[in-house]
Amino acid sequence: MDANACIIHALNLGKVEGTPLHDYYCTSVRCFVTNCPRESISIGTFPKVKDHSNKNITKAVVQLARKRGFGKEYYVMEKLKDIGTSNLARLFSVLVEYPETYTEDQIKEIETFYSSIQKDIGTYTDPNKSSMPEQHDLEFFASAHNLEPEIVHIISDDAHFAGYVDEIAASPYGLRVFPVKDLNRIMIDLKWPMPT
Amino acid sequence: MRLLRVERPTTLGVLFALSLSRDNAIHGKVRLNKTLALLQCEGFPIKNRFINQKLGPFDGTIHSDAEILEENHHITIEDLPTGHEEPCKVYKIKEEGLRHFREQFLPRIENLPHQRAFSSRISEIKMNFSSYRTPEIVERVHRDLLIDFTLEEFSKALDQNHESLKGLMTIAERRWDHGCPICLEILGATDFAMKSIEQVIDTELDNQKSGKNMIYYNTNNMINWADKLKDHAHITDVRLKDDQSSLWREWMGHRLFCLESIGETYGIIKPLRDERSLLEYIQAVGS
Numbered sequence: 001m002d003a004n005a006c007i008i009h010a011l012n013l014g015k016v017e018g019t020p021l022h023d024y025y026c027t028s029v030r031c032f033v034t035n036c037p038r039e040s041i042s043i044g045t046f047p048k049v050k051d052h053s054n055k056n057i058t059k060a061v062v063q064l065a066r067k068r069g070f071g072k073e074y075y076v077m078e079k080l081k082d083i084g085t086s087n088l089a090r091l092f093s094v095l096v097e098y099p100e101t102y103t104e105d106q107i108k109e110i111e112t113f114y115s116s117i118q119k120d121i122g123t124y125t126d127p128n129k130s131s132m133p134e135q136h137d138l139e140f141f142a143s144a145h146n147l148e149p150e151i152v153h154i155i156s157d158d159a160h161f162a163g164y165v166d167e168i169a170a171s172p173y174g175l176r177v178f179p180v181k182d183l184n185r186i187m188i189d190l191k192w193p194m195p196t
Numbered sequence: 197m198r199l200l201r202v203e204r205p206t207t208l209g210v211l212f213a214l215s216l217s218r219d220n221a222i223h224g225k226v227r228l229n230k231t232l233a234l235l236q237c238e239g240f241p242i243k244n245r246f247i248n249q250k251l252g253p254f255d256g257t258i259h260s261d262a263e264i265l266e267e268n269h270h271i272t273i274e275d276l277p278t279g280h281e282e283p284c285k286v287y288k289i290k291e292e293g294l295r296h297f298r299e300q301f302l303p304r305i306e307n308l309p310h311q312r313a314f315s316s317r318i319s320e321i322k323m324n325f326s327s328y329r330t331p332e333i334v335e336r337v338h339r340d341l342l343i344d345f346t347l348e349e350f351s352k353a354l355d356q357n358h359e360s361l362k363g364l365m366t367i368a369e370r371r372w373d374h375g376c377p378i379c380l381e382i383l384g385a386t387d388f389a390m391k392s393i394e395q396v397i398d399t400e401l402d403n404q405k406s407g408k409n410m411i412y413y414n415t416n417n418m419i420n421w422a423d424k425l426k427d428h429a430h431i432t433d434v435r436l437k438d439d440q441s442s443l444w445r446e447w448m449g450h451r452l453f454c455l456e457s458i459g460e461t462y463g464i465i466k467p468l469r470d471e472r473s474l475l476e477y478i479q480a481v482g483s
Contacts, residue, residue, distance in 0.1 A: 072387075
């Protein structure tokens with residue numbers, strides 16, 4: 001799982017008048033994470049993803065709360081941050097921690113790969129986002145590639161992975177991207193239990 | 197087989213106060229009441245509702261709590277002649293009481309949040325109270341909690357705290373980096389402190405309960421820590437606890453915890469202590 005997917009999983013902050021106060025895709029990610037061990041599939045992440053998630057959880061909670069109208073309810077937001085943070089800690093206690101291994105040569109090679117497939121990914125998330133991945137994305141990519149299984153699936157809500165699903169699948173890296181927004185469809189295809 | 201009387205949650209406070217005292221003993225109802233009131237003020241989770249009477253803060257149930265503990269052989273209560281009509285009660289914890297306290301209650305106390313701040317305040321109470329005479333303790337509690345202020349003076353002091361908190365909140369709003377947990381902590385703490393004061397002014401001013409004084413005391417302390425944090429360097433990692441501001445954050449968090457406990461105990465303001473109460477609150481705000 002990448003950091004964005006982990007944060008979406010953690011953004012399960014309750015309900016307001018019956019309407020869930022959580023990220024739109026939170027239920028799908030949670031269901032997917034629950035299903036994996038049932039299907040004997042190892043699901044985990046890398047230490048740097050944990051760091052990255054912990055660095056972004058406050059901002060994500062504030063954004064969600066403000067979007068839902070909690071403009072000046074700072075005390076509530078502070079408590080929501082605590083819930084988000086503890087949700088994140090709970091998720092990390094469940095996920096397997098995979099080793100983060102890569103070489104500088106691999107990073108350079110992956111960078112070249114991205115240069116060759118570069119396209120406009122602005123429509124996926126932030127229109128100002130560069131279509132080239134950041135250093136931590138490259139390290140994630142290389143570490144995922146270096147994991148033991150022949151095919152490794154990345155659950156992602158990062159444009160640098162989810163915006164290049166077909167290109168990554170066609171590459172020789174043995175990686176497949178499951179964009180968070182497609183998880184429901186993927187679970188239907190796999191005939192996995194769906195969110196109720 | 198010995199039958200034990202069912203202890204109330206408040207008896208925990210009496211045991212704790214005695215365990216802190218020199219020779220594990222407290223001389224006099226007044227001293228016991230003041231010790232417990234200050235412990236409550238500093239976030240010790242006892243549910244006594246003190247009132248500003250009889251050299252207040254005072255709670256008439258404290259002596260009966262002590263009697264339950266005496267019947268259960270955890271403490272002794274002796275009468276010390278004073279030359280006046282009423283003897284001085286001497287409360288002393290027994291070895292069995294200390295064991296009961298260590299086994300049943302200490303782990304719960306050690307699980308309270310903001311341990312560094314809490315322990316430091318408790319140590320200060322312990323140190324001061326062992327050297328102060330009872331009149332000095334009464335004087336100090338009355339001074340810190342503004343017990344002897346007129347309604348008008350007290351109201352003015354609350355207004356001043358509210359103004360200071362509002363100023364700190366405005367600064368925090370201007371500097372707010374949405375990814376920085378310290379910013380949100382300052383905003384959250386000042387927001388709750390201001391709401392607590394508003395509740396006191398709206399509904400509590402003319403009653404005898406000491407909760408309003410404890411709200412004053414904790415908001416006054418919170419201003420100090422929020423002020424120290426107002427120019428903090430922004431951070432992003434929620435786990436970061438060893439930065440320069442971490443101690444101040446702990447103290448501010450401790451004051452918020454105290455306000456939440458007192459607000460809840462005295463029915464002044466409902467804190468959001470768990471997910472359930474948070475959801476109820478959110479629903480109320482949403483509607």
